[in-house]
Amino acid sequence: MAWRLWKTEKRQDETRSWPSETHQSIKQLLGMYLGGGSAPFAGWAAPGITFMPDVEPVLRNGVRGYQLALWFWLFAEKHGTIAARMARESFGLLAEAAQPSSGDKIDALLDLENRLAHSVEGISSEERRFRLEGLPVELPMEFFLATGFLRLSPESPYAGDESGSLQGNDYKLADCFRHATEEALAMFRPMIDAVEFDAKSLPNWKWSTHPGAAERHLQRRHSNPLFPLHRQMVTAHDVYESRLADARALHEISNELGDLSDSFFQTAELPLNWQSFLEGYRDYVDRLEERCLAAGGQNAALGEAIARLRNDILTTWRTSLHKNRHSLAALDQEEAQRSERRALLYGCDWTAQLLSNGSLIPPEEVVPALLSESPSELEKVVAAVQAEPRLHETLSQCGATAHRLVTESSVGGNNIPDIGDKLRILWGPGRPGAGMTSLA
Known part of the structure; x- marks a missing residue:
């Protein structure tokens, strides 16, 4: 984690009692952050450092944002990145409830702090060295963190100016980053030592922008009248477990890919039956790709x-x-x-997940899951199913089941978004159920 870059002494605040429950700890952190006048955020500026009024609010926000990011990095080191992400989502939602529009701003700020930290971690010791009046000098990592923030923060007056003078604010801001880091770690280390992670304590979460297969099906089920009532109930703990499962799925594919790659490149000479030999490798790679597409989530790099x-x-x-x-x-x-x-069958979540081994969509939830997709995704599904003979019967069964589900849902007074369009796409001309969209 980026906070390791600063070799600060382990000065800790031993005088306070910190909550052990995740949600309470997040609430306490939020109060400290939004209050502004509470430690460690109140002590963001190094002693004796002042800035001009036009830049001070931006720099204060950047340093305090970095202090906040430190808390989540420490949390991730103890409980894992997925747990830290859940904690961060809850923090943002609590902030939004306390101060409308603050949640997205905090999220964007933390994203910027993460990018800055990763970029600084990639700077070698050699790149930080230069000679000044014949003497060797090594710039501290905080200097690069400061210059990065001044150049990259959208609110910075220096944003986008790669070569202009920073008017000495880079050196002063570097001092503030070092000071603020020491202040934050002194308080956050015992705070994190005390807190345990239990996703069941979190009252809310945010759905992933690119959910994995397990999380995607939870998203379909959540408060969806097409599913049985007990399946509509989804908790933060369910989401946490689904994200762990999705991460494991990608990790397993990555490991298999590594082994396959090693085996291929260790082949010094192709055998006499080289074509079947290469076909075997290609088929294995194709299966890995299909599994990767079915797993979904943050799979771009693996793909x-x-x-x-x-x-x-x-x-x-x-x-x-x-x-x-x-x-x-x-x-x-x-x-x-x-x-x-591959583009037809694995170009949409539903078909990719349905065709995968050990599908996360139970048979009785295939149609509710299908009707939970957007009209544009449903069009892809129908095109894919029509192109795959072994799925033609599935499409007919989906039409009949969809009719029953929509009828039952209409009787219950439930409103299902875009259901008329979805039924027209699913039934289509000449297929069972065509002309029955009046139910929607």
Whole structure:
């Protein structure tokens, strides 16, 4: 974590009693932060450091935001990044309730602090050294944190100016970052030592922008009248467990990809049956890609790694064909067909998750899950199912079940967004149920 960059002494505040329950600790942190006059946020500026009135509010916000980020980094070190993310989401929602519009601002500020910390961590000791009047000088990491904030913060008067003078504010702000870090760690270390994580204590959460398969199905179920009442109930603990499961799924795929890549590149010479040998690797990579697409979530980097290995396999394959035009054309045609099929079947969450081994969508929830997708996603689903003969019967069954679900929901007085459009897309002309959208 970025806070390790500062070798501060472990000066701790031993005089206070800190809550052990996650939600209470977050509430206390929020009171300290929004109050502004409470330690450690009140002591953001280093002794003797002052700024001009036009820049002070921006710099104060940046340093206090960094102090706040330290709390969540310490929390992540103790309880894991997923737990810290849940805590941060609850913090933002509590802030929004206390001061409308503050939640998004705090979230954006913490994102900026994270980016700054990661960029500073990548600066080597050699890059920080220079000579001044013949003497070696090494700039502290706080200096790069300060210059980064001054150049990157949207509210900074120096934002976007890569070469203009910072008028000495970089050195003064660096002092403030060091001082504020010491102040924050002295208070936050015992605070984090005391707190335990239990997602059950969190009253709320925010859905991920790119949820994994497990979280996505919870999102479908949550307060959705298409699901049985007991399945509509979703808690923060459920969300936490789903995110752990989604992270494990991507981790397992990543490990398998690493083993497969090592095996491929350790092959010094292709065997005589090189084509079936390479087909085996390609098929394995394709299965990993399908699992990656079905897993969803933050899978972009993993997807790129899979694509790179697949490209290496195909490059070896094409090289082995020795410019045989007929064979190369056949390979390209097969690749185009595979790509088209994959785009159809795995281009939307529902089909990708339904086709995956150990699908997280129970059979009795296939249609409620389908009707929970947006109309644009539903159009992709119908196109994919129509292109896959083994799923044609599934589409017919979905139409009949959808009719029953919508009827029952209408009787209960429930309003389902866009249900008329969804039924028209699902039934379509010539399919069972066509013309029955009046129920919606």
